[in-house]
Amino acid sequence: MNVGNDKSTVTYLPGCSPFDQRPPEKKETVVVTSMASDSHTWNLVFLQLLIEELGFEVVNLGPCVPDEILVDECRDIDPVMVVISSVNGHGHQDGLRVIEQLRACASLSATPMVIGGKLGISAGADTTHLDQLVTAGFDAVFEDGITGVAEFKTFVASIPAGTPRRLQVAA
């Protein structure tokens, strides 16, 4: 099953050829991040592990990421998805501000981007602020107590199958 050098005259015992080893799988990168005012970390660590388990590389930008750094890093990394998590109650305002800047970058205009956590200060049935986030450019919003890990996993699973950006790249 040599996939490398067909003309080689060297013979190997079965399974011992260096050409038998498949090159390490190249995983796609997801950016996990908080926003400027949120200093929480454990939510980000959990998401990193979860997304790695779903088969991606994760770049975790950590807590309190200033807008400019968030946008620059996403532009440099060019990830297959951006996952923003916020639990300090300012996620709604911060999210509206940040998504506008992210979507303004040509290379990030079609990248799947989601936001989740405890996004408002008042827990309750009113979900207008969540709709606003979608209108502003997020592909999905996961508010604590409304949508959870299962829905998030389903969304992530849908990513490699032909998102707009990937189609663009393939074309």
Place this chain on the structure above:
Amino acid sequence: MSQVLRYPEPGKPVDFGAFVRTMGGNGGLVVQPRMGLCVPEDMRAGLAATKAAAATTVGTITLDSYTRVGDLRAADTALREGIGLNGYPIVNHTKSTTRKVLAGTWDHDFPVQIRHGSAVPKDIFKAMMALNLNATEGGPVSYCLPYGRTPLADSMRNWEECCDLFSELIETGVEPHLETFGGCMMGQLCPPSQLIAMSVLEAIFFVQHGLRSVSVSYAQQTNMIQDIEAVFALRRLCAELVPTENCHVVIYAYMGVYPTTPDGAYRLLGQAAELAVTTGAERIIVKTKAESKRIPVVAENVEALEYASDVASRSTPPAPGYLGEDSETYLEASALVQAVLNLDPDVGHALLLAFKYGYLDIPYCVHPDNMGRTRSYIDERGWLRWSETGSLPLAHLVEKRAAKKATSGDLLRDLQYVRGEFDCAAWAPGMLYAERS
């Protein structure tokens, strides 16, 4: 370590450290809330309620998160437009406003500590010093790595400058006090030996920059026996290495995912108070039954202060001078501290090198200056352990463990372990550990 409290000259505030060392230790415990209210009248009422609680208390003014990150313009906008802040904006409120907040409570029997969490704290120090407020907390590493992306070297410079500045109070006859936040890194899942090492190293840093009155923190973790071992180790290392007499220990009630039931919350707080007295620690920072849901109101804080004080009064202090055995925690913490101190005589520089080489490495901390090669887990007895030690100088002390990569599910289970244990326990809240085992 009780001693006679030397009252300062009239008009000068009492030394926070001297007060706590007089009232706490040898069975006594000074109790302290987390409390930060934006409106001056509310803050004043909070201090008054803390002072009036049936316990030996000290006051707290916690600052808001805009002030914490140095965004004074945002704090100013919020004040002008009447938007609520999550703490007291000490830099933006005028001196006379803060004087009114303190009037009638802050005195020789009720010292007040300013709490913030800033890696860029110069404005905060200046605002405090202008009011002779002489007690605060933090640290160059502990207020930097867990909370953002400020480079560690920048935080180190900021804290060096602020400690030097704060020490200038000494010349005016006012004793400044600084508490290390190093014993609370990440709130949960950092093994005790590294928490202790951080606390001791930050305390040495403070003293190198002129402070004489310091305290070292330790946040309650997952197992009482391990915590007892840890606090004795902390006290012993301080006695050995922190070059000042005026040093005390402050215990933080659990800082991770908190129990949701009132009984669970009080079981956990009670155990923290018992931990403090059992190990000879002098002060405790409480958590309330509202912890898992929201910021507590003043009345809930008072209830928690009195509860902790009651449990403390029924707990037994250690024999005078007892500082524990050569426990596992002591040996690990000592190895970490010595490895760092050997890097450079200047502790600030040694700390920078230590993080660069991975001699200190906080599990799960994603700051760019943290190496990020260590991991921890909770074992079957509830002890917090190393699963991966990265480059920590602990190879000779920590048993090699078959590496099994922790999953997101494992992490979630460990994060919620304490909540489950204390919410579901069968014992009555307030019952002492010593009576149960």
